[in-house]
Amino acid sequence: MKFSQIVPKVNHLAHSLTNNPEIDPDLIAVAAIDEAITGTISYIEGKKYAHWVEKTNASALIIPPDPALQDIASHRQIPWLTSGEPRLTFAQVIDLFYQPYRPQPQIHPTAVIAPGVKLGKNIAIGPHVVIERDVKLGDDVCIHPNVVIYPEVNIGDRSILHANCTIHERTQIGKDCVIHSGAVIGAEGFGFVPIATGWYKMQQSGVTVLEDGVEVGCNSTIDRPAVGETRIGKQTKIDNLVHIGHGCHLGANCALAGQVGLAGGVTLGNRVILAGQVGVANQAKIGDGAIASAQAGIHNDIKAGEIVSGSPAIPHKIYLKIAAITQRLPDMYQFFREQRP
Amino acid sequence: MKFSQIVPKVNHLAHSLTNNPEIDPDLIAVAAIDEAITGTISYIEGKKYAHWVEKTNASALIIPPDPALQDIASHRQIPWLTSGEPRLTFAQVIDLFYQPYRPQPQIHPTAVIAPGVKLGKNIAIGPHVVIERDVKLGDDVCIHPNVVIYPEVNIGDRSILHANCTIHERTQIGKDCVIHSGAVIGAEGFGFVPIATGWYKMQQSGVTVLEDGVEVGCNSTIDRPAVGETRIGKQTKIDNLVHIGHGCHLGANCALAGQVGLAGGVTLGNRVILAGQVGVANQAKIGDGAIASAQAGIHNDIKAGEIVSGSPAIPHKIYLKIAAITQRLPDMYQFFREQRP
Amino acid sequence: MKFSQIVPKVNHLAHSLTNNPEIDPDLIAVAAIDEAITGTISYIEGKKYAHWVEKTNASALIIPPDPALQDIASHRQIPWLTSGEPRLTFAQVIDLFYQPYRPQPQIHPTAVIAPGVKLGKNIAIGPHVVIERDVKLGDDVCIHPNVVIYPEVNIGDRSILHANCTIHERTQIGKDCVIHSGAVIGAEGFGFVPIATGWYKMQQSGVTVLEDGVEVGCNSTIDRPAVGETRIGKQTKIDNLVHIGHGCHLGANCALAGQVGLAGGVTLGNRVILAGQVGVANQAKIGDGAIASAQAGIHNDIKAGEIVSGSPAIPHKIYLKIAAITQRLPDMYQFFREQRP
CATH class of the missing domain: 2.160.10.10 (Hexapeptide repeat proteins)
Known part of the structure; x- marks a missing residue:
């Protein structure tokens, strides 16, 4: 499926066929960003994975609305979709590539x-x-x-x-x-x-x-x-x-x-x-x-x-505070022992 | 099943057909006290549920041996059974209304x-x-x-x-x-x-x-x-x-x-x-x-x-004590920090 | 199976038919050390179970390389194998006595x-x-x-x-x-x-x-x-x-x-x-x-x-330390209350 065919079928804010409009890759599969190979479309969610835009082998990307990431993708000649919810858009793209197994409607004679x-x-x-x-x-x-x-x-x-x-x-x-x-x-x-x-x-x-x-x-x-x-x-x-x-x-x-x-x-x-x-x-x-x-x-x-x-x-806030203090218990205990042995 | 028919079939300490002996409701089901409707029999266990005697729609009740609760039920014209173990008596009443599903004794040819x-x-x-x-x-x-x-x-x-x-x-x-x-x-x-x-x-x-x-x-x-x-x-x-x-x-x-x-x-x-x-x-x-x-x-x-x-x-007693003290750890830690920064 | 038949079939460091070389019991089963009866072979692993050598009813034993344990077993006329990994050797012995259930290779007509x-x-x-x-x-x-x-x-x-x-x-x-x-x-x-x-x-x-x-x-x-x-x-x-x-x-x-x-x-x-x-x-x-x-x-x-x-x-080391101190929290809290009520 061509990237340009995906664009109208999923929710997104903007897209680019890259600064070379002739680049419209034929995509054959979806992939996680760290496993993506040529011919796949992947997505970036959150800062933790942002650096992958610079090195992924994906042939198309769904990225958050971040001009810097868009620029990197465009510079690498990777066409992109921008989405406020990249994971949701990725789920919609999966639906274009994958149909879950469903048996034919029939009643098996052994039932x-x-x-x-x-x-x-x-x-x-x-x-x-x-x-x-x-x-x-x-x-x-x-x-x-x-x-x-x-x-x-x-x-x-x-x-x-x-x-x-x-x-x-x-x-x-x-x-x-x-x-x-x-x-x-x-x-x-x-x-x-x-x-x-x-x-x-x-x-x-x-x-x-x-x-x-x-x-x-x-x-x-x-x-x-x-x-x-x-x-x-x-x-x-x-x-x-x-x-x-x-x-x-x-x-x-x-x-x-x-x-x-x-x-x-x-x-x-x-x-x-x-x-x-x-x-x-x-x-x-x-x-x-x-x-x-x-x-x-x-x-x-x-x-x-x-x-x-x-x-x-x-x-949760109190939990975090107490968890942090718990780490200090050895110091507190030593102080207690010194003060009252 | 009439309330008067249930009375002889379950363990209980006392019962009352209410101060109006002609009230002997026809009971059609068992119900939880907070979901009971007319025609059901329900039960009260523990203080947490006692106030439901005043407002339940149940047509009959199993209540603990508490004269105050008996009085309320009688005053509301709800016939009652008193049991030292209301939950056990309720289980016995369920047995009168409900038979669990059991298949017929036969060996299916596909076995x-x-x-x-x-x-x-x-x-x-x-x-x-x-x-x-x-x-x-x-x-x-x-x-x-x-x-x-x-x-x-x-x-x-x-x-x-x-x-x-x-x-x-x-x-x-x-x-x-x-x-x-x-x-x-x-x-x-x-x-x-x-x-x-x-x-x-x-x-x-x-x-x-x-x-x-x-x-x-x-x-x-x-x-x-x-x-x-x-x-x-x-x-x-x-x-x-x-x-x-x-x-x-x-x-x-x-x-x-x-x-x-x-x-x-x-x-x-x-x-x-x-x-x-x-x-x-x-x-x-x-x-x-x-x-x-x-x-x-x-x-x-x-x-x-x-x-x-x-x-x-x-x-468990020590656990409760330590759990309570754990809530005070932030104060203890602040004191520790003040004394020994 | 005779004890002497087991010896060559499993990994071990040494063995003894006891100081009476004619004692070569016919073993019929494997057993846990605390449940062993006459005719079974069992094993000792770790100090926790070592005292069982003195009282087990097993007719043969797998024991760690400990001369004291070997002596006790020999003295009790129990033939033994010594293994650096008694549990592994015991697993090998189980294989000699027990074959797990496997169905015959065939395709059932109802599949x-x-x-x-x-x-x-x-x-x-x-x-x-x-x-x-x-x-x-x-x-x-x-x-x-x-x-x-x-x-x-x-x-x-x-x-x-x-x-x-x-x-x-x-x-x-x-x-x-x-x-x-x-x-x-x-x-x-x-x-x-x-x-x-x-x-x-x-x-x-x-x-x-x-x-x-x-x-x-x-x-x-x-x-x-x-x-x-x-x-x-x-x-x-x-x-x-x-x-x-x-x-x-x-x-x-x-x-x-x-x-x-x-x-x-x-x-x-x-x-x-x-x-x-x-x-x-x-x-x-x-x-x-x-x-x-x-x-x-x-x-x-x-x-x-x-x-x-x-x-x-x-x-884990820090966990153990904090767990131990946690037991002292009531004392620490009392001290805290005294110092700053």
Whole structure:
């Protein structure tokens, strides 16, 4: 694809075919800036990577709106696009070069589909899929091989279930959701009441609901509660190996990174971001737009917009201050010993 | 179901059909106190939720033995049960309203079962299950779709294996166990000996044993050891995404919350409780009834009954004290700087 | 197997049939030192277990080159092997007694294999396996039941894929790899760009590469990147429930323990060891031979050979010093209060 063909198809602020207008390279692939070879288009994001404009082998670039970088690229005869959001523009360019694998819409003869299952139009159901009674699939749904769907599940239009995931009874999955391989949605929450002889199992009669556009990573688990709902708000994105306990309510547009764990009954507002391995205790409430750093341990409520770090989690600014002072503890301790041996 | 029909079927200390004995509502569902609507029965546990007696829309309540709460409920014409363990009574009430999904006892024709497998009475084996040679299943065992069972596995009466879980060779599963979707039981422990060219794989010739009543959460993994056993004591309950290394020995009635990780050779006594994301190092021994708070990192032995927190884990009382003092570190540091700049 | 038959088959420095050369026991199994019974061979590693030579019931022992231990064993009429690496020698002895389960080389009729898939010699493909178009399997590959392989995957000679794992499109797996049950290799990295209406999905057009001899634990996940590669160096061993984000590059001979999490773009050198539940932040670089203690949180680059602990991770020696001082904080705080109330 010619660079000039890409220009009108993506968001950008300005572009240049270089000071030699005849240079319009034929681009064959997208590449990271430090791995780019001739024939690829790449992008620069942030100061950390800016110096790569001077040495990359990419044949075209997406760069931030920085005249100095534009000049270097032009001088090196590299045509460029300027974008206020280079990573977003790069994502749009990837879409021009790459189509993710999708199986053909057909129902494989080895799939076992219970009588009475309702199927929309244009559905792909792979080999060895099992769909139990009273399941309803919308149009253009894609079920990869070896997925198991328990009874009474609804799955909205265009949702994709990757191989070997499991959807438990009564789960409601919206439109345009993606469930990655090995994820388990709507299984029984961890509900046991201590009794003299051990534990009394509290049956989990509730339901798990994923609103439209939710994505759940590989081998993540989202449990259903004893009563009521576990609910994931629209467009919320969940990475791999995340655990969401029974009765959690997540708002819209949240992002949960790998290995995050939410205990039972946690509430997240909208646009909450939890970095890797964060843990949140039972019943904690986290406000809109709050952010937790990696490995934070949240035991109490967090206000909207707050940034927290550490275990137990505290405001990030205080965390940084205390972390810095902690480095000085040996000096402080020596002073203490001198003053009061 | 009428409230008066529930009363004789569950444990309780007292009950009231309200001061208007004709009020005996027809209850159609169970509900959480903050989501309860007309026609539901709910429960109150702890002071945090007590104020809901004044405003809940539930048509019947389980409340702790508190005359004030009883009075409020009666005054609002809400019939009530009093229980010393409201959550347990609520679990018993759920059992009256909800039957978990169980497939019919039959062996699906797409299941692949090796010759010589021994099957008890009344067994359900779902589509695409694979059972290899010399496996023995007890009576009333339920194997959901796409489960794989390697050779020489025994599974006791009434145990349930959910979809897409895998049971590896020689694993012994007791009676009344539940293995949730995606769990992997009895796979090879992580045993590698460093050698000049990399790693020498130590074959894992041991076995994993789950005693009666063990429950293993979704996508959890319990490895087998090089020699000897990995053993999970009876009635021990394990949540999702938990890792139990080779050669661990867990006592009875323990509870391990989500994402707990035990390295190799860890020993837990009976009734040990590990909260979410706790990690325990190689060979550590944790005594009966000990409790570890979320994200604790246990490197050494813990005595029976001890409560520990933090990483490295220390007694909880000391942890709380140090955590509080940590908040004062900026003041302490300023003092230190003044005294010795 | 007679002890005298074992002697020539394993690495060792010296051996003794005891001072009674007629004692050459018939050994029937391997055992841990604290569980050994008559007829078993066991081993001693480190001082912690040395006292077991005096009381073990094992009929033969592998012991470190310590004349005192040799004397005790000889005196107890226990034949012994001396090895500088008793654990390695024990692993070699296990190989004499134990052959891991391998299915017969055959292609089960229920496997669904797309036209054009290329199969090497002597391949085992279990029931309900699904192999999509343009996959290539080397010689002696073993695919256990219910594995799913997406299109365009290559798998090298002698690699083993355990039940219920999933290999995504374009993944390259070398020779002699082992992928354990439930692992997911080459799925889409977690790439979303924030936009006004939520998130723009960045398609993951890259590829995941596992070099020869890599082992991936149960339910671990290794994502592919938007562009370029995620690469795991040869002989690197990965335990259960580990998450490796898109675009990570791991060197050779690393070992990652259970529940380790690497965010996107992390680089590990060769022989890096990460203990359980370690987390590494985006783009961090860790040098050859570095070691991180359990639950360490690595945010910045780590030099070759460095040992780090804590979250945020700091050099282990400093960590130990600060951890010790932390225990004295109550005293220091009291002093501070007295001096400046």
